[in-house]
Amino acid sequence: MITLQHVSHTFRIGKKDNEQLIDVLKDVSLQIDAAEIVSIVGKSGSGKSTLLNTIAGFLKPVSGSIHIQNTDLTTLNERSLAAFRLQHLGFIFQNFQLMPSLTTYENIELPLKIAGVEPRKRQQLIQQLLKRLDIAHVKDHYPNELSGGQQQRVSIGRALVGNPPIILADEPTGSLDSETEREILTLIQQLNAELGITFVIITHDDEVARIANRIYTMHDGDLKEATNDAL
Amino acid sequence: MRFKDQIDFVRQHVKRNRLRVFMTILATAMGCAFLIVLASIAFGLQTSMKKELLSDNAITEIEIYSEDKLDKQKIKAIPNVNALVERAEIMAEGTAKFTLDERSSTPYTQFVDFEQLAKTNEKLAQGTLPKHDNEIVVGYQFAQTLLTKAQQQALDNDDEQTKKEGYSGKLLGKKLTFTYTVDKKNVLTKEMTIVGITKKPSREWDIDERVMMPLSMLATLKTNYEHVTDNKQQDFSYATFRVYASDLEAVKEILATLKAMDLSVYSVTEQLEEINILFTALKAGLIFIGTIAILIASIGIFNTMTMAVTERTREIGVMKAIGTNPKLIQKLFVMESAYIGILGTIIAIVVSYVISIAVNWLIPIALEMATGDKAYREVDLIFSAIPFELVLIASAISISVAIISGWRPARKATNIDVIDALRQ
Ligand SMILES: Nc1ncnc2c1ncn2[C@@H]1O[C@H](COP(=O)(O)OP(=O)(O)O)[C@@H](O)[C@H]1O
Ligand SMILES: [Mg+2]
Numbered sequence: 001m002i003t004l005q006h007v008s009h010t011f012r013i014g015k016k017d018n019e020q021l022i023d024v025l026k027d028v029s030l031q032i033d034a035a036e037i038v039s040i041v042g043k044s045g046s047g048k049s050t051l052l053n054t055i056a057g058f059l060k061p062v063s064g065s066i067h068i069q070n071t072d073l074t075t076l077n078e079r080s081l082a083a084f085r086l087q088h089l090g091f092i093f094q095n096f097q098l099m100p101s102l103t104t105y106e107n108i109e110l111p112l113k114i115a116g117v118e119p120r121k122r123q124q125l126i127q128q129l130l131k132r133l134d135i136a137h138v139k140d141h142y143p144n145e146l147s148g149g150q151q152q153r154v155s156i157g158r159a160l161v162g163n164p165p166i167i168l169a170d171e172p173t174g175s176l177d178s179e180t181e182r183e184i185l186t187l188i189q190q191l192n193a194e195l196g197i198t199f200v201i202i203t204h205d206d207e208v209a210r211i212a213n214r215i216y217t218m219h220d221g222d223l224k225e226a227t228n229d230a231l
Numbered sequence: 232m233r234f235k236d237q238i239d240f241v242r243q244h245v246k247r248n249r250l251r252v253f254m255t256i257l258a259t260a261m262g263c264a265f266l267i268v269l270a271s272i273a274f275g276l277q278t279s280m281k282k283e284l285l286s287d288n289a290i291t292e293i294e295i296y297s298e299d300k301l302d303k304q305k306i307k308a309i310p311n312v313n314a315l316v317e318r319a320e321i322m323a324e325g326t327a328k329f330t331l332d333e334r335s336s337t338p339y340t341q342f343v344d345f346e347q348l349a350k351t352n353e354k355l356a357q358g359t360l361p362k363h364d365n366e367i368v369v370g371y372q373f374a375q376t377l378l379t380k381a382q383q384q385a386l387d388n389d390d391e392q393t394k395k396e397g398y399s400g401k402l403l404g405k406k407l408t409f410t411y412t413v414d415k416k417n418v419l420t421k422e423m424t425i426v427g428i429t430k431k432p433s434r435e436w437d438i439d440e441r442v443m444m445p446l447s448m449l450a451t452l453k454t455n456y457e458h459v460t461d462n463k464q465q466d467f468s469y470a471t472f473r474v475y476a477s478d479l480e481a482v483k484e485i486l487a488t489l490k491a492m493d494l495s496v497y498s499v500t501e502q503l504e505e506i507n508i509l510f511t512a513l514k515a516g517l518i519f520i521g522t523i524a525i526l527i528a529s530i531g532i533f534n535t536m537t538m539a540v541t542e543r544t545r546e547i548g549v550m551k552a553i554g555t556n557p558k559l560i561q562k563l564f565v566m567e568s569a570y571i572g573i574l575g576t577i578i579a580i581v582v583s584y585v586i587s588i589a590v591n592w593l594i595p596i597a598l599e600m601a602t603g604d605k606a607y608r609e610v611d612l613i614f615s616a617i618p619f620e621l622v623l624i625a626s627a628i629s630i631s632v633a634i635i636s637g638w639r640p641a642r643k644a645t646n647i648d649v650i651d652a653l654r655q
Contacts, residue, residue, distance in 0.1 A: 086554025
């Protein structure tokens with residue numbers, strides 16, 4: 001489903017005449033199958049987010065190839081990448097990234113509007129999700145009127161509503177207390193089981209990583225699959 | 232994204248910054264209204280001028296200057312020519328005098344082809360056009376020139392005491408004695424009956440005192456004249472010809488045909504064309520000046536849109552992340568600046584109409600107060616007119632300027648880097 005082959009990325013920082021090169025991804029290869037939960041765990045600054053950004057198509061790596069469902073992302077232009085994301089990928093961010101001027105309902109509706117789904121169908125899909133995610137009672141609330149956990153549920157709703165086969169989550173519980181974290185992780189496991197959605201979860205927290213079927217570890221740009229006894 | 236959703240999206244964003252957007256719309260409206268009102272003066276004056284020109288000149292009338300090589304039959308045969316009217320006046324020395332009882336007058340005397348004139352829609356105040364040799368038409372103010380000997384004398388001597396009133400009785404049907412003399416020698420004496428009186432000239436200062444005689448009289452006069460003076464007359468009279476077209480549309484083609492016949496011609500429509508060219512230049516100039524006002528307002532739009540993009544960087548990042556086509560993002564922002572342009576233009580159109588009506592109503596009153604002349608209010612002058620054409624031009628200019636000013640900020644929005652934006 002997701003295949004990365006020899007992906008390397010280097011950031012250039014500092015002034016032009018005094019450039020520093022940072023190798024953030026060093027020959028990363030990885031294989032994720034359908035309906036898996038895979039987590040990538042590592043220290044802060046180890047390159048996890050950069051890896052996820054390349055999978056999402058936000059960043060073109062210096063070298064290597066990224067295939068998602070047989071499409072090579074590195075060959076797509078911006079427009080095709082956008083269309084690809086709309087269809088195949090959902091996103092969950094650490095700080096939720098909800099639209100502050102939109103209500104719960106409208107935030108979840110956004111990807112459907114972008115995709116041009118007709119209003120009646122939209123309503124149907126959203127009502128269903130609101131119930132499933134247990135946020136129907138706050139559907140007319142704005143993000144600043146919601147708790148962190150509720151906000152993350154809205155953000156999960158937005159990721160799910162277009163029915164993508166893959167959801168990428170960068171520190172999905174990074175801003176939540178441990179109890180809420182538990183709830184969200186359980187929800188992810190349930191959604192994976194119910195809908196067969198592939199989850200790629202990035203975390204610095206071993207606890208969080210443990211909900212995965214498989215775990216990769218990231219260390220200074222090196223990616224390795226963890227063996228069971230390593231954790 | 233469906234079009235309705237796009238509109239909703241734009242409206243939602245506009246609402247979030249109501250005050251800022253409103254001020255930008257206001258600036259756009261002011262610029263656009265300035266353009267419309269300014270140009271409306273050219274449109275209004277042109278309308279007034281046209282009305283003025285067409286009211287007392289027959290628009291279907293074409294004047295021909297060259298007398299000699301005129302082939303009357305050929306001209307009459309041109310399609311849509313209703314009539315070719317000859318008007319002549321005597322160039323040779325001599326005096327034409329009309330006498331009624333003890334009063335007499337030596338007016339400007341015209342010899343007119345009444346048969347042809349009858350085919351035009353020439354209108355008289357009273358009576359009809361002559362049908363016989365001894366019938367004439369007199370000008371509306373001809374009666375004023377019929378003076379007694381004493382009055383005549385007083386007029387010649389610039390005497391302020393004696394009243395110099397003309398004839399006040401009814402003229403229609405009266406018989407005048409026409410005498411033509413040269414060097415005190417009588418050329419012709421004939422009794423003439425007034426069968427018609429011309430219309431009052433439409434211009435206040437115009438005076439019509441002439442006498443129009445049948446053209447056939449001219450030949451008799453010439454023969455007698457040559458006999459009395461014992462001299463052949465080469466330039467006894469001078470004739471002008473007017474062609475009357477069946478309608479305005481035909482004038483242009485007839486003009487061309489006449490010009491092709493090597494005739495020098497004049498039609499008020501040509502003057503109209505000149506006026507049109509002049510006013511087109513004036514309109515273009517005023518619209519240009521007005522456009523500068525809109526351009527100044529466009530700086531506001533540029534500013535507003537740039538701020539909107541900067542403020543929403545994170546949101547644009549999210550939109551791009553979840554799969555919005557960059558082209559759509561650009562379109563949404565261009566729509567937002569178009570929205571400002573359209574709303575500003577609508578307000579400007581309404582305001583301009585109000586100003587235009589007020590101007591047309593107030594200027595004559597102001598002129599009257601300044602000059603004490605009531606005429607300004609009576610003439611019904613149009614100072615400002617806003618035809619649909621002007622509305623279209625102004626809308627096109629201000630909406631395109633709005634869209635162009637929103638273009639760069641919109642492009643900036645599409646170039647936002649997702650990762651940078653999400654980090655905010
Ligand atoms: N746009 C960038 N320009 C330069 N350096 C970057 C950029 N993004 C990330 N980095 C650097 O790359 C390294 C990895 O960052 P990141 O992938 O965010 O790590 P993680 O998500 O594991 O904390 C860090 O040292 C970070 O400073
Ligand atoms: Mg990170």
